[in-house]
Amino acid sequence: MSLTSASPKAAAEEAKSASHILATLPTAARNDALTAIHAALSEARDDILAANARDLEAAQRAAENGQLSQSLVSRLDLGRKGKWEDMLKGILDVRELEDPVGKITLRTKLDDGLELTRVTCPIGVLLIIFEARPEVIANIASLAIKSGNAAILKGGKESTESFVAISKVISAALEKSQVPNNAIQLVTTRDVIPQLLDLDQYIDLVIPRGSNELVRYIKTNTKIPVLGHADGLCSIFLEQSADPKMAAEVIVDSKTSYPAACNSLETLLVQQSALESHLPSVADALIAKGVVLRCDKVTKEILASKLSPELSSKLESAMDADFDTEFLSLILAVKAVANIDEAIAHINIHGSKHTDAILTSSSDLAEKFMSSVDAAGVYWNASTRFADGMRCGFGTEVGISTNKIHSRGPVGLEGLMIYKYKIRGQGHVTAVYGEGEGKKSFNHERLPL
């Protein structure tokens, strides 16, 4: 890893050329580099935490002057209980994952002595743009090395001292490994993001990890493919046959277990015929957890007639915009729909293609919902918060993608891979194949992997 003071262009050029070496390293060489990084970071704990303390102190001052949010300050803190250990453990976890490079996914015999193979390979150079959390640098460096991709990292300026300290240690560790030092570069100079986003000849994929604003800015300002999501506007459709107790539990978990997460619930659609039977107990449970309900006219009237005057007084009226809003807080938009078709249509128009769920006891309706809703995750009787790489068993997560191509939903190492086609022949030419007289035809026999 080099802490580059070079221009963004030079950094990207070096990363590209390092990526060509990294892509050919065997599994062991990439794993050994992770072992070396882990050991070097363990040893440098005190220095890094001291650098982090300086970042923290500056941030604390900025927060007191109202220039930074307190939540950002707390995300900066590498000394917080368990954070340092988690960061180190993450490196070893990534090392233990199956090697995603060089997997054969297709083999076809084209003709005698002529074989086609499709083999997974790294994408090339990743640009990862993230905000405050300094532990992300170790996490991303591990994922990049494991997957054989070079990476350019650009972190938030609040963590500069921590980043520099970590990157010096990683750099020294890589020096002793076969991974080229330039394969992982940290860019700290200010205002380089627009220049980096312009380098589509060197950079193959941008992964933004940060606020919706950051992601939206990046998507609008680059020709390089972007993996991620700007919005997580997740909806649940509560169908009349759902078990009311189960419904309340899933909705409460989806909304309240971590309201700031992208996989949290933002819109609840309730079938007209379930308004009296199901909605009041759901609303009760939500309000008890501190959720503010923004209800459309129909749902507000029903709730007002069923809830105690004290609870009723807490209901708010929804405006149209509430059904297009990712609140990321304890606010929930609530709306009545006539049936499943209306629910599906609402979600396909207002949702963000992240994760949506149906609560129902009918498997037919569940299957209909899951095939009709256009989203990365479509769940039946389960919390939207299962949309997470760790929970889904992907080992680790690069992010959650709402893209319609390449990688969708929680993205693990697989999302950092592409493939190439290899053909091994014995001097085969194409001109001899065809339909006419004396022409050969292809064999196209699928071979075992």
Added chain:
Amino acid sequence: MSLTSASPKAAAEEAKSASHILATLPTAARNDALTAIHAALSEARDDILAANARDLEAAQRAAENGQLSQSLVSRLDLGRKGKWEDMLKGILDVRELEDPVGKITLRTKLDDGLELTRVTCPIGVLLIIFEARPEVIANIASLAIKSGNAAILKGGKESTESFVAISKVISAALEKSQVPNNAIQLVTTRDVIPQLLDLDQYIDLVIPRGSNELVRYIKTNTKIPVLGHADGLCSIFLEQSADPKMAAEVIVDSKTSYPAACNSLETLLVQQSALESHLPSVADALIAKGVVLRCDKVTKEILASKLSPELSSKLESAMDADFDTEFLSLILAVKAVANIDEAIAHINIHGSKHTDAILTSSSDLAEKFMSSVDAAGVYWNASTRFADGMRCGFGTEVGISTNKIHSRGPVGLEGLMIYKYKIRGQGHVTAVYGEGEGKKSFNHERLPL
């Protein structure tokens, strides 16, 4: 299929909403629509060929005035021997392909009663921008319907009469099928391309089929992902241990079997130590086929000393720019390199990541080349012209992609698919899982597909 005079925005909005219906249709409904299209086109042969004749006549006049190239005029002609029959056969070929929708590619037991499934599904709305060839419309409509994607087609204005005639027939055929008419839309109004490229809220993928200029224009002018390639700058590295006769055959096939194709050879790199032993016979064979060799200093000197004065006089001197040029004609840039490393470095800098080959009898060198060269296709002792969906056994081809994400190389139906994650639970919530006391842990058992 509707021949829309609506605004591009309205067309895209309708296509999006049709895509949600199309995505849920069973295999039989999509196949039946293809059968109906095939029958209707067969029946309307005379009308369509008459419309095509009018396009052809106008194009012929334009060609005579020097406003159109003769090769474009010939690509317009649907009446040319075999073309109509091929177009119709293509529809049935696509119908017979395995259904790419709804394939389960991952199943994981997350916990008792909680299962994750990854299922292939259509991408959504495709925008296909193509130039003259009128048969593409039937081809693309078939691929879109088979893969469950809606498509907006924008063809070159030279084929307007043919397009309108074909699209009316397809439209009438779809009326009798379950595929919504708006799923396939033909946009004929002029100058709509910039507006279409701006509709990233409705259109999920752009597939340009046409000249490098068209592709480059599209890539620079849209936020929507683009599948395809602008350049096909294919190289061959001729290593010293290659069989000279085999080398000449493969190089001649790569360069001359269809020089205008993107998978044709443009740069020949010859190992220094093979210049005397291999290059003269290769050059002989190429010149016999009418190829003009643009040689660097070293290769030109060797050839001048080995070839007859008559052949020598045909050699040209290469300039630097020739090694970055996709000639698409019978011109080949030739350069000496010291060894395989220099060849790989040259290709990784000057190539277009399309298809590159090594000719060698050493499997070690071949494997090194194939893992180190960063291209969609890396071939050993085989012509670059095998880079083709039909030849590779993909059934049909949407195009050849040099993208580093999603789909690379010859793209078949698979490239028009993405996946969604379905979770089927029984009221599962996330808050109960974790590391602390009394928390549950995940099962994460991989289940058979």
